[in-house]
Amino acid sequence: MPIDQKRINGPEVSVPYQIYSNDDDSGIETKYDSIKRVKRNDSELRKIFLRTGIVSQAKGSAYIEMGNTKVVCSVFDPREVPNKNGYCMQGEIYCEFKFASFSCRKRKIHQQNAEEKQYSLMLQRALEPAVCLHEFPNFQVDVYAMVLDNDGSSLAAAIMAASIALANAGVPMFGLVTASTIGVYRNQFLIDPTDIEEVMCNTLAERQGDFNHGIITLASLPQHSQISEVFLIGSIDTDFVLRATEMLASANKDICPVLQQCLVKSILKLHN
Numbered sequence: 001m002p003i004d005q006k007r008i009n010g011p012e013v014s015v016p017y018q019i020y021s022n023d024d025d026s027g028i029e030t031k032y033d034s035i036k037r038v039k040r041n042d043s044e045l046r047k048i049f050l051r052t053g054i055v056s057q058a059k060g061s062a063y064i065e066m067g068n069t070k071v072v073c074s075v076f077d078p079r080e081v082p083n084k085n086g087y088c089m090q091g092e093i094y095c096e097f098k099f100a101s102f103s104c105r106k107r108k109i110h111q112q113n114a115e116e117k118q119y120s121l122m123l124q125r126a127l128e129p130a131v132c133l134h135e136f137p138n139f140q141v142d143v144y145a146m147v148l149d150n151d152g153s154s155l156a157a158a159i160m161a162a163s164i165a166l167a168n169a170g171v172p173m174f175g176l177v178t179a180s181t182i183g184v185y186r187n188q189f190l191i192d193p194t195d196i197e198e199v200m201c202n203t204l205a206e207r208q209g210d211f212n213h214g215i216i217t218l219a220s221l222p223q224h225s226q227i228s229e230v231f232l233i234g235s236i237d238t239d240f241v242l243r244a245t246e247m248l249a250s251a252n253k254d255i256c257p258v259l260q261q262c263l264v265k266s267i268l269k270l271h272n
Contacts, residue, residue: 037190045180045192045251050160050262052168060169062262064161066192068151073161075169078139091136095124095143097158103150105195119155126159126179126219126229132172141171152194153181155231159219160259167263176259177228178252179219182244184236186211189244191251202233212236218248222256 040046046067055061058074081092097119099108112120123145131141143165145158156179163177183193183201190197193215201215214234220227227249232241 042189043191043247045255048255048258050164050258052164052262052266058165058169060165060167060171062161062164062168064157064164066151066153066157067194068149069147069154069157070149071145071147071154071157071161073143073145073158073165075144075162075165075171076142077169078136078141081138081140084138088138089134091131091133091138092140093124093127093131093133093143094140095120095127095145095162097123097145097147097155099147099150099154103147119158122155122217122229122231123158123162126177127162127166129226129228130163130173130175130177130221131166132174135172141166141169150195152196152198153192153217155179155217156181156192156219159229160255164259164262168266175221175223176256176263177219178222178255178259179217180248180251180255181215181217182248183215184212184234184240184244186213187240189247191247212240216241216244216248218245218252220249220252222249222253 046069049065051063053061054063054072055074059077060075061073063072064070078091081088096112097116098112099116101108101110123143127143143162145162147154147158159177159179163173167173167176181192183190183197185197185201190201193201198215201213203213212235214232214236216233216236217229217231218227219229227245230245236244
């Protein structure tokens with residue numbers, strides 16, 4: 001896709017603002033031998049902040065923070081499915097995932113790249129089992145997720161923000177979708193990895209030897225004990241995948257009350 005020449009994308013060699021901050025990069029060693037967390041355990045999630053009703057022009061919206069990862073999601077009114085010749089008994093969900101140009105260490109262009117298109121598909125597949133598509137036949141609900149700051153686990157954050165935004169918009173749902181990510185580095189599990197930890201887990205296989213490495217994102221409906229989507233990158237044995245899935249399912253159950261409490265607060269705010 002050609003680049004929009006009329007849009008000011010910023011300099012090609014811009015410098016990330018992180019070099020001016022005093023934050024330590026979680027004490028990660030760069031010798032490809034181990035990852036050591038300083039501020040939290042390997043099985044500990046970062047603190048989550050949620051807020052609804054952020055975008056006034058949208059039917060429903062949500063904002064989520066997971067550590068330094070910040071994502072805003074908007075949901076708009078259903079509209080007729082475009083380019084459909086016949087009548088469709090099931091509704092559809094259109095999802096668009098996008099990194100803001102300033103959200104990553106390497107500046108992003110305005111157009112969607114291959115990674116963002118893949119994340120958009122994963123976002124759609126994670127939300128579809130939770131939405132009552134039969135309630136709005138021949139109509140489509142648009143979901144837009146924008147990552148404002150990427151500090152790892154951005155896909156999981158976008159899935160949860162989109163789930164809350166759909167509920168905030170009044171879209172009929174079977175339940176809320178929670179998601180979490182785990183990184184595997186040299187047979188070591190890292191729940192809710194940061195962006196640097198994700199890079200370490202995605203390093204080339206020849207540097208890793210025979211060890212497992214990769215990233216797994218799992219989305220589920222804890223209210224029904226169902227898994228809606230699993231996204232895996234890397235080289236991981238079946239036993240490690242099963243162990244990681246159990247850890248992620250347990251983490252999703254712990255996160256679910258946070259999402260429910262956010263919706264309760266938004267409803268109470270409307271009635272007050």
